[in-house]
Amino acid sequence: xxxxxxxxxxxxxxxxxxxxxxxxxxxxxxxxxxxxxxxxxxxxxxxxxxxxxxxxxxxxxxxxxxxxxxxxxxxxxxxxxxxxxxxxxxxxxxxxxxxxxxxxxxxxxxxxxxxxxxxxxxxxxxxxxxxxxxxxxx
Amino acid sequence: xxxxxxxxxxxxxxxxxxxxxxxxxxxxxxxxxxxxxxxxxxxxxxxxxxxxxxxxxxxxxxxxxxxxxxxxxxxxxxxxxxxxxxxxxxxxxxxxxxxxxxxxxxxxxxxx
Numbered sequence: 001x002x003x004x005x006x007x008x009x010x011x012x013x014x015x016x017x018x019x020x021x022x023x024x025x026x027x028x029x030x031x032x033x034x035x036x037x038x039x040x041x042x043x044x045x046x047x048x049x050x051x052x053x054x055x056x057x058x059x060x061x062x063x064x065x066x067x068x069x070x071x072x073x074x075x076x077x078x079x080x081x082x083x084x085x086x087x088x089x090x091x092x093x094x095x096x097x098x099x100x101x102x103x104x105x106x107x108x109x110x111x112x113x114x115x116x117x118x119x120x121x122x123x124x125x126x127x128x129x130x131x132x133x134x135x136x137x138x
Numbered sequence: 139x140x141x142x143x144x145x146x147x148x149x150x151x152x153x154x155x156x157x158x159x160x161x162x163x164x165x166x167x168x169x170x171x172x173x174x175x176x177x178x179x180x181x182x183x184x185x186x187x188x189x190x191x192x193x194x195x196x197x198x199x200x201x202x203x204x205x206x207x208x209x210x211x212x213x214x215x216x217x218x219x220x221x222x223x224x225x226x227x228x229x230x231x232x233x234x235x236x237x238x239x240x241x242x243x244x245x246x247x248x249x250x
Contacts, residue, residue, distance in 0.1 A: 014160065046159075046193055050194070102205055102235070104198035104201050104202045105194070108194045110230070
């Protein structure tokens with residue numbers, strides 16, 4: 001498999017969230033992942049896109065979401081970047097903690113970490129970048 | 139997402155189909171549960187047999203529905219989870235929070 005890279009710059013809307021999910025599903029399928037893996041990848045990307053649109057950019061029409069897909073022989077690497085104030089990584093609650101179990105939000109990053117092989121979250125004052133990696137097996 | 143309701147032995151069964159996600163199904167679910175509670179329907183069974191996708195917002199809406207109904211003295215249970223929804227509730231440790239059934243008749247009888 002040759003290396004391939006594609007990048008999108010999207011508005012901070014719900015349509016972007018749906019588009020990111022669909023694109024991830026298509027690219028994961030093209031990369032040869034099995035159906036179960038495609039579902040996990042597209043869901044992780046959806047959750048990251050929700051974070052970027054809703055929490056990072058707060059639906060601000062003046063702020064963009066950047067979505068990158070990079071295929072290598074070993075990995076599918078997906079990067080989602082927003083233009084918000086930067087996620088406070090130290091303040092992400094554990095959704096499995098008993099006191100958080102019945103909270104109505106806070107599960108997005110946990111789902112991302114559960115479904116991807118590697119996750120890096122890089123906040124800065126100009127926004128947050130989250131990098132998701134799924135290893136190609138076989 | 140689409141919903142329809144029916145009554146079986148005093149229990150309101152909400153048949154949902156489609157996706158429960160941010161901005162779509164989550165709002166429909168929220169509005170449906172609120173409407174049922176406002177009409178005094180406090181025994182609610184959500185039939186998720188045709189829900190093929192749920193995201194974290196949708197899970198949050200299920201949790202919200204559960205606690206809202208419970209806080210009003212009612213019961214909300216889940217029926218017929220698809221594998222995807224089942225697995226998500228498992229990994230988020232919510233599977234044991236909800237009362238999940240896979241048979242409608244049994245589910246209806248289980249309401250107090």
